[in-house]
Amino acid sequence: MSETGRSGSERVVVIGGDAGGMAAVSQIRKGRPHDEVVVLERGRWTSYAACGIPFYVGGELGDDISSLVARSPEAHRRSGIDLRTSSEATAIDLASRRVEVRDLETDRAYQLDFDRLLIGTGGRPMRPPLPGIDLEMVQGAHTLDDAQRLAQLAGAGGLRVVVVGSGFIGIEMAEALTRREVPTVVLERLDQPLAILDPDLAERVAAAIRAGGIDLRTGAEVVGFEPGAVLTADGAVAADLVILGIGTAPNSDLAHAAGLELGVRGAIRVDDHQRTSADGVYAAGDCTETVHLVTGERVHVPLGTYANKQARVAGINLGGGDARFPGVLGTAITRFGELEISRTGASSDEAARAGFDAVTITVDANTRAHYYPGAAPITVRLLAERGTGRVLGAQILGGPGAGKRIDTCAVAITARWTLQDLLDADLAYAPPFSPVWDPVAIAAREGLKLV
Amino acid sequence: MSETGRSGSERVVVIGGDAGGMAAVSQIRKGRPHDEVVVLERGRWTSYAACGIPFYVGGELGDDISSLVARSPEAHRRSGIDLRTSSEATAIDLASRRVEVRDLETDRAYQLDFDRLLIGTGGRPMRPPLPGIDLEMVQGAHTLDDAQRLAQLAGAGGLRVVVVGSGFIGIEMAEALTRREVPTVVLERLDQPLAILDPDLAERVAAAIRAGGIDLRTGAEVVGFEPGAVLTADGAVAADLVILGIGTAPNSDLAHAAGLELGVRGAIRVDDHQRTSADGVYAAGDCTETVHLVTGERVHVPLGTYANKQARVAGINLGGGDARFPGVLGTAITRFGELEISRTGASSDEAARAGFDAVTITVDANTRAHYYPGAAPITVRLLAERGTGRVLGAQILGGPGAGKRIDTCAVAITARWTLQDLLDADLAYAPPFSPVWDPVAIAAREGLKLV
Numbered sequence: 041m042s043e044t045g046r047s048g049s050e051r052v053v054v055i056g057g058d059a060g061g062m063a064a065v066s067q068i069r070k071g072r073p074h075d076e077v078v079v080l081e082r083g084r085w086t087s088y089a090a091c092g093i094p095f096y097v098g099g100e101l102g103d104d105i106s107s108l109v110a111r112s113p114e115a116h117r118r119s120g121i122d123l124r125t126s127s128e129a130t131a132i133d134l135a136s137r138r139v140e141v142r143d144l145e146t147d148r149a150y151q152l153d154f155d156r157l158l159i160g161t162g163g164r165p166m167r168p169p170l171p172g173i174d175l176e177m178v179q180g181a182h183t184l185d186d187a188q189r190l191a192q193l194a195g196a197g198g199l200r201v202v203v204v205g206s207g208f209i210g211i212e213m214a215e216a217l218t219r220r221e222v223p224t225v226v227l228e229r230l231d232q233p234l235a236i237l238d239p240d241l242a243e244r245v246a247a248a249i250r251a252g253g254i255d256l257r258t259g260a261e262v263v264g265f266e267p268g269a270v271l272t273a274d275g276a277v278a279a280d281l282v283i284l285g286i287g288t289a290p291n292s293d294l295a296h297a298a299g300l301e302l303g304v305r306g307a308i309r310v311d312d313h314q315r316t317s318a319d320g321v322y323a324a325g326d327c328t329e330t331v332h333l334v335t336g337e338r339v340h341v342p343l344g345t346y347a348n349k350q351a352r353v354a355g356i357n358l359g360g361g362d363a364r365f366p367g368v369l370g371t372a373i374t375r376f377g378e379l380e381i382s383r384t385g386a387s388s389d390e391a392a393r394a395g396f397d398a399v400t401i402t403v404d405a406n407t408r409a410h411y412y413p414g415a416a417p418i419t420v421r422l423l424a425e426r427g428t429g430r431v432l433g434a435q436i437l438g439g440p441g442a443g444k445r446i447d448t449c450a451v452a453i454t455a456r457w458t459l460q461d462l463l464d465a466d467l468a469y470a471p472p473f474s475p476v477w478d479p480v481a482i483a484a485r486e487g488l489k490l491v
Numbered sequence: 492m493s494e495t496g497r498s499g500s501e502r503v504v505v506i507g508g509d510a511g512g513m514a515a516v517s518q519i520r521k522g523r524p525h526d527e528v529v530v531l532e533r534g535r536w537t538s539y540a541a542c543g544i545p546f547y548v549g550g551e552l553g554d555d556i557s558s559l560v561a562r563s564p565e566a567h568r569r570s571g572i573d574l575r576t577s578s579e580a581t582a583i584d585l586a587s588r589r590v591e592v593r594d595l596e597t598d599r600a601y602q603l604d605f606d607r608l609l610i611g612t613g614g615r616p617m618r619p620p621l622p623g624i625d626l627e628m629v630q631g632a633h634t635l636d637d638a639q640r641l642a643q644l645a646g647a648g649g650l651r652v653v654v655v656g657s658g659f660i661g662i663e664m665a666e667a668l669t670r671r672e673v674p675t676v677v678l679e680r681l682d683q684p685l686a687i688l689d690p691d692l693a694e695r696v697a698a699a700i701r702a703g704g705i706d707l708r709t710g711a712e713v714v715g716f717e718p719g720a721v722l723t724a725d726g727a728v729a730a731d732l733v734i735l736g737i738g739t740a741p742n743s744d745l746a747h748a749a750g751l752e753l754g755v756r757g758a759i760r761v762d763d764h765q766r767t768s769a770d771g772v773y774a775a776g777d778c779t780e781t782v783h784l785v786t787g788e789r790v791h792v793p794l795g796t797y798a799n800k801q802a803r804v805a806g807i808n809l810g811g812g813d814a815r816f817p818g819v820l821g822t823a824i825t826r827f828g829e830l831e832i833s834r835t836g837a838s839s840d841e842a843a844r845a846g847f848d849a850v851t852i853t854v855d856a857n858t859r860a861h862y863y864p865g866a867a868p869i870t871v872r873l874l875a876e877r878g879t880g881r882v883l884g885a886q887i888l889g890g891p892g893a894g895k896r897i898d899t900c901a902v903a904i905t906a907r908w909t910l911q912d913l914l915d916a917d918l919a920y921a922p923p924f925s926p927v928w929d930p931v932a933i934a935a936r937e938g939l940k941l942v
Contacts, residue, residue, distance in 0.1 A: 059927065092862055092922050100864055107862040208921075333917075344927050345920045352936075366915050373919035382919050411543060411558040413551055441895065444925070447918045448898045454916055455906035464817050465905055466784075467898045468824035468833050469796045470659075471543050474895070476510065476795050485803075 049074045052358055053139050053152055055129045055294070056160030057081030058088055059110060060325045060347035064158055064355030065121055071359015077121060078152060080141060082128045085184050087111040091344045093187040094209065097194055098216030105188055132157070132298035134318050156320040158354050159295055159308065163288035163326030163342045172265030178282045181213055193281055194220040201225070202270045202279040204262055206233035208374045210285025211245075214254050215376055225277055227260040227270065229286075234381070236372065238388045238400070241421060241435055248379045288342040290327045303329040307340040312364045314354035322358055324350035331367035333454060334386045334432050335394035341370050371450045373443045378416075380443030384450040385433030386423060397426040398433075401459075401487035405479035407441040409471035418442040420483040422449070422459070429458040429491045434480075441473070448480050459487040500525045503809055504590055504603055506580045506745070507611030508532030509539055510561060511776045511798040515609055515806030516572055522810015528572060529603060531592055533579045536635050538562040542795045544638040545660065548645055549667030556639055583608070583749035585769050607771040609805050610746055610759065614739035614777030614793045623716030629733045632664055644732055645671040652676070653721045653730040655713055657684035659825045661736025662696075665705050666827055676728055678711040678721065680737075685832070687823065689839045689851070692872060692886055699830045739793040741778045754780040758791040763815045765805035773809055775801035782818035784905060785837045785883055786845035792821050822901045824894045829867075831894030835901040836884030837874060848877040849884075852910075852938035856930035858892040860922035869893040871934040873900070873910070880909040880942045885931075892924070899931050910938040 052068055054061050057079045065077050079086075087110040095101050096108060106112070116123045124141070130149070131140035139152045165180030167173050180186055193199055199222050203214045206228040217224045226233070226249070232242035233249065233256060249256045261273045269276040290307035292300075301317035303309035307329035314322045325347035332339045346368055356363035373382040391398040401422040408415040416439020423433040434449035436442055452462050462484035469476055477485065503519055505512050508530045516528050530537075538561040546552050547559060557563070567574045575592070581600070582591035590603045616631030618624050631637055644650055650673050654665045657679040668675045677684070677700070683693035684700065684707060700707045712724045720727040741758035743751075752768035754760035758780035765773045776798035783790045797819055807814035824833035842849040852873040859866040867890020874884040885900035887893055903913050913935035920927050928936065 089860065089862070089922070089927065091920070091927070092860060095863060095922055101862050110861075343920070345918070348927050349915075369917040371917040371919045373921045373924050375921075375923055380924075384917065384919070409540065409543060410561075411540070411552050412546060441892070444892065444895065444919060445898070447896070447916075447929070447931075448902055450917050450919070451899055451902040451906070451908075454912075455902070455908070457902075457906070461905075462902075464800075465898075466820040466822040466835065466901050467796070468822045468835070468895060468901070469542070469794070470824045470826075471540070471546055472826055473824050473831075476540065476542070476799050478898070480898075 049076055050155035051076040051078065051153060052156045052158065053154040054079045054158045054160065055139070056162055056325070057086040057123060057125070058090070058160070058162065059344070060351035061158070061160040062087045062111065062116060063348055064160070064324065064351040064358070067352055067355025068359045071356060071361050079121060079123045080127045080129050080139070081123065081125045082144070083183060083185070084125055085109055086113045086116055086123065086125070088184055089344070090182060093181050093184070094212035094216045096187050097181070097190045097213065098219040099191070099195070100219070105184055108184060108187070129294060132294060134298055134321070156358055157322065158358060159316070159321065159323040159327060160325045160351060161291035161294055161327045164291055165284040166287045166289045167284060168286070170262065170264045175265050175267060177267065177280065178265055178284065180284050181209065182288070190283070194222050199280045200278050201281045201283065202227060202277055203283045203285050204270070205284065205286030206256065207235065207285060207287060208372060211249065211376060212374055213283050213285055214249070215252065218253050225255040225257065227262055227272060227277065228256065228258045229261050231258050233258065236370065236383055236387060237381070237435055238421065241419065241437055244419070244437055245376065245379065245381055248376055252377050288326055290340060290342070292327050295323065295327065304338045305329070305340040312366060313357050314350055314365060315357070322354040324354040330365065333367045333369055335390055337394065339368070339370070341368055343372065369450050369453055371446060373446060375443065378439055379437060380440065381437055382443040382446035383433070383435040384446050385431070385453045387433055387435070388423060391423050391432050396432055398423045399426050399487065399490045401483050401490060403479065403483045403486050405482050406475055407439050407479070408473060409475050412471040414440070416440060416442070418479045420445070420479045422483045422487050424459050424487050424491050426491055429460060429488065431457055431459060431462060445478070445480055459484045459491060463488065500527055501606035502527040502529065502604060503607045503609065504605040505530045505609045505611065506590070507613055507776070508537040508574060508576070509541070509611070509613065510795070511802035512609070512611040513538045513562065513567060514799055515611065515775065515802040515809070518803055518806025519810045522807060522812050530572060530574045531578045531580050531590070532574065532576045533595065534634060534636070535576050536560055537564045537567055537574065537576070539635055540795070541633060544632050544635070545663035545667045547638045548632070548641045548664065549670040550642070550646070551670070556635055559635060559638070580745060583745060585749055585772070607809050608773065609809060610767070610772065610774040610778060611776045611802060612742040612745055612778045615742055616735040617738045617740045618735060619737070621713065621715045626716050626718060628718065628731065629716055629735065631735050632660065633739070641734070645673050650731045651729050652732045652734065653678060653728055654734045654736050655721070656735065656737030657707065658686065658736060658738060659823060662700065662827060663825055664734050664736055665700070666703065669704050676706040676708065678713055678723060678728065679707065679709045680712050682709050684709065687821065687834055687838060688832070688886055689872065692870070692888055695870070695888055696827065696830065696832055699827055703828050739777055741791060741793070743778050746774065746778065755789045756780070756791040763817060764808050765801055765816060766808070773805040775805045781816065784818045784820050786841055788845065790819070790821070792819055794823065820901050820904060822897060824897060826894065829890055830888060831891065832888055833894040833897035834884070834886040835897050836882070836904045838884055838886070839874060842874050842883050847883055849874045850877050850938065850941045852934050852941060854930065854934045854937050856933050857926055858890050858930070859924060860926050863922040865891070867891060867893070869930045871896070871930045873934045873938050875910050875938050875942050877942055880911060880939065882908055882910060882913060896929070896931055910935045910942060914939065
């Protein structure tokens with residue numbers, strides 16, 4: 041028995057009700073108000089902010105997890121959306137244009153016809169196929185349910201935690217646990233944390249992480265898990281809880297099974313309109329691939345900003361409009377204690393792999409005029425193409441006010457600016473905010489001597 | 492009796508030894524190491540940061556004013572520069588290529604031949620020709636000597652101060668005095684403070700200024716000064732000290748007397764290489780005009796960043812290189828208490844005067860994720876050209892972390908971006924730094940509905 045659409049209108053089915061999915065719905069309804077929109081959300085929440093999870097676990101946001109929910113399912117329903125929580129899409133039949141749905145509360149299965157479809161199935165923590173990976177103590181930190189469980193465990197005390205992986209989420213989780221005074225070991229396979237930074241800058245972050253009381257071990261390959269221990273090539277590390285922070289894999293199984301084309305790292309292939317390989321079927325967010333604006337390569341970069349923007353683009357197009365998501369720079373920011381860390385564009389490695397002859401510029405300056413109270417050190421790294429001076433990437437480490445300066449670089453890189461353009465930019469100066477030459481401008485100025 | 496150059500080399504004379512002048516010297520020496528460089532500085536300091544004066548007066552920088560001096564005259568001399576402090580250039584003879592100099596300590600006058608010349612005579616507080624303007628109680632806040640005198644007066648207590656004018660310097664001075672618990676009245680001729688903001692946003696700043704304990708009176712035209720009082724159309728305001736904050740006039744008398752062409756507001760006319768109308772004579776900084784990158788108009792915008800960059804450009808050119816200063820956006824930033832205030836590009840008024848049909852976009856958002864501690868309100872205003880969506884200007888008010896976001900807009904405006912480009916920009920997001928849509932992106936997104 042299959043639900044079919046109302047006569048005279050079309051039905052759009054949206055799989056995934058997080059912030060991105062619900063943003064898409066709002067665009068679809070704006071563009072085609074008479075269409076029927078059905079949202080299928082596997083979990084109990086909608087419009088939630090997964091990026092806030094480490095801060096919730098760290099106790100910074102108080103006890104009420106609903107602060108991470110921008111809009112509740114009830115609120116969405118009141119505005120007239122057919123929103124079905126605890127409802128998992130288990131199969132997509134492209135030929136008959138039908139989604140198979142399982143109601144996880146009643147275990148009832150049913151089919152739902154669609155005219156157009158948006159797949160926003162998101163991502164999941166990467167789970168390497170190691171012995172013991174399925175032990176209950178090995179957890180992700182991707183859902184609000186994860187967050188509640190982890191916060192409860194961390195608050196109870198007496199726990200020994202191992203975080204596997206030291207990307208932004210791994211570091212944020214480790215810091216969160218340290219705030220709760222939970223002894224935490226971070227195991228990183230590579231020689232550096234934060235692989236999206238150049239090694240020498242990552243080394244500085246590593247020093248700050250260790251000074252912050254976290255036992256960060258680089259070059260530590262995890263080979264398996266046992267109750268009470270993480271096994272590495274160098275021996276066992278005691279653990280009551282293991283948090284996977286080695287990255288996010290695209291949830292593309294459903295799309296793959298339906299016959300949709302996949303791309304890099306198994307993410308759903310989409311064009312710049314968020315169209316998949318099937319007519320009338322769109323995808324957005326962590327389950328999809330996109331394009332890197334500097335290297336031109338197809339990439340899978342699961343970030344909340346992209347999910348929201350791509351969902352908006354997909355929603356506009358599903359609503360009959362014409363919108364485009366041009367690609368990404370991999371801009372990212374976090375902080376460890378007082379140290380702000382940000383990056384955009386190509387790293388040295390990425391630039392080299394993409395065939396650029398890149399010059400590396402590094403300057404140490406202050407966040408404010410040197411004489412103004414609270415001036416903190418800031419390091420700006422720029423990568424620029426030798427000869428042309430085109431800016432390819434930027435990385436920033438520094439005290440309060442340092443990190444968001446990366447946006448200046450992100451805009452400059454997108455505009456294909458050279459170091460000279462960046463030096464000429466009219467950046468804001470007053471002693472409480474910047475030296476008279478902004479650190480980014482200083483880096484551009486020094487870079488001109490090198491390219 | 493005139494000093495002539497060493498044989499086999501040329502002599503460059505630099506008039507003005509503040510940070511800009513000395514930056515130029517370093518470029519000249521780099522480009523033409525065998526040239527002789529003589530710097531004439533009227534005051535006792537070199538490489539000083541006049542922008543720090545309000546913060547020094549407010550007691551934020553401690554008692555030692557030398558913190559505002561990046562490099563002392565002695566340090567410059569040790570590096571081999573013929574630096575003459577207390578030395579005023581009193582005339583320039585372009586025909587015989589000679590500067591007349593007065594040594595203010597010995598009162599000796601002499602002449603100095605030059606092959607090439609850089610004029611960096613800076614600016615001075617505007618002094619309207621009102622009765623009593625020359626009373627000793629009417630002071631500027633432009634030099635380090637001013638700063639020391641004002642700090643001493645403010646520290647002594649029992650003073651009633653009137654600040655005339657409510658531009659950035661006027662507001663910063665008033666806040667500084669309030670920090671010292673000096674009762675302060677600000678008199679502003681216009682209906683709003685901070686004329687470089689749109690009126691409605693300026694009104695919000697006015698409310699904050701008044702809530703901060705400053706008696707800000709708009710629409711208050713000063714008609715004269717008497718010992719103990721400032722006279723306005725609405726009566727006398729008691730004052731033991733009057734600080735002029737109505738703007739900076741170019742110090743171009745010397746250049747004008749020499750026959751150099753002047754431009755807007757009496758500033759020295761220069762081209763994009765900082766060349767004046769006379770061969771081999773350059774000028775830079777507050778004494779010169781420049782070009783506004785949005786309106787295309789010639790403007791006089793006396794800011795420390797421009798002075799430094801223009802001086803660098805002049806220095807490179809004087810050293811035989813080829814550098815260019817492309818123009819400005821009038822980017823500015825300040826803070827009043829916790830409120831950060833910034834702007835760039837054209838204001839609504841400026842856009843209208845330049846003939847643009849501009850749409851005004853205003854959004855209220857948060858500096859951080861709404862659930863993250865310390866999230867503060869931020870208002871972003873964008874001006875965009877109707878039809879094309881080209882971004883023409885931006886203004887930002889908000890809590891900590893708000894102000895420097897103006898740099899994102901400044902780069903976008905310089906790159907002639909549209910609202911769509913700005914929306915597409917890959918700006919950094921993490922809950923402690925931004926909502927998932929950065930407030931600037933939100934403004935761009937909302938603006939797209941209006942243009």
